Amino acid sequence: MILIVDDEIFALDLVVRKLTGSGLDFATCSSVPEARAFIESHPDTRIVVTDLHMIGENGYDLLRWLKVIYPRIKRVVVSAHTHEDMSLMKTELELDGVLKKPIDVKSELIPLLIELLKEE
Amino acid sequence: MFSIHQLLLDLNEYFQGIADQKKLRYVTQYLTPEVNIVRASESDLKPILIRRIHQAFEESINGTVQVTVTYVAPNLLVNIINTESNTTYGDTLFPLEYHAEDQLLEQDMVRKWQMRDIEMSDLLLLVLKSILERINAMEAAYDTGDYDTLKLMVHSAKGLTGSYQMTELYEVFIDFDAHMKSVTFIDDVTADYMEQIKTILSLIPERYL
DSSP states (O other): OEEEEOHHHHHHHHHHHHHTTTTTTEESSSSOOOHHHHHHHHTTEEEEEEOOOSSSSSSHHHHHHHHHHHHTTTEEEESSSSSHHHHHHHHHHHEEEESSSSSIIIIIIIIHHHHHHHHH | OHHHHHHHHHHHHHTSSHHHHHHHHHTTTOTTTTOOEEOOHHHTTTOOOOOTHHHHHHHHHHTTEEEEOOOHHHHHTTTOOOSSSGGGGGGGGEEEEEEETTTOOGGGGGHHHHOOGGGGGGHHHHHHHHHHHHHHHHHHHHTTTTTHHHHHHHHHHHHHHHHOHHHHHHHHHHHHHHHHHHHOOOOHHHHHHHHHHHHHHHHSOOOOO
């Protein structure tokens, strides 16, 4: 299971539409608390793809929580930060992937997800 | 009567994956859904010499754009287009016309965005309405000096307009976002960016709002 987390509903809608039919098993959450609850009730979650800036708890909170509680779940960030920031972020947060918004779901996100699933 | 918008959606779908797709998209940026065409039979189409799609753009003269299609299109166009209007331009052009006298490129901006990703065209209209609502919220944040809220909203709008390829807005939001990160309070430059965005939005025809 792949979990996509973003508080921007239209961004989620776009990803859902593009991922549908890809063969990937995925779900979406629009907040960090919702994502936590989902992960706790879905032990088959293998990858979490999250935005960073969200109202309330943000993506950083979710990433830190995942690293401590579920270190085996792969973590990918999708953000509108600059490439430089994203590169630094990947190293500092020990992420499995970073993608800069706007992303092309079919040519960027799906290949990354497939690659991460293969690594397991 | 069929709308040319639907026709182009059909063509675009048909051209998926082949080289002419880009040319088709290029031309469709200059079309609006108001132009209507009428049905024709297959026999009506056979005598027509169909030129390449890029000719449509090249032959844009005096505010009229003639749309031609590639040789693979006729099967799609059966029962959609007739040949009557080609008398205006002789028998070598496919008879789709677009009169653009009162259609500025800016007014066609939404159509252009939609054509970039047909799959998302319906959602894009919802996003557009959402952006308008957000502008109001941004103004409220601006008026109250709520820097943090405004910064987050601008960042979010940058990502959203970029994701939906709303280029004119996205480019302003890129600079706006960079500016918000470079300051720690709301300043006069912030107001300039807000005005730029409102100016772009003011060019959008009411039918989309």
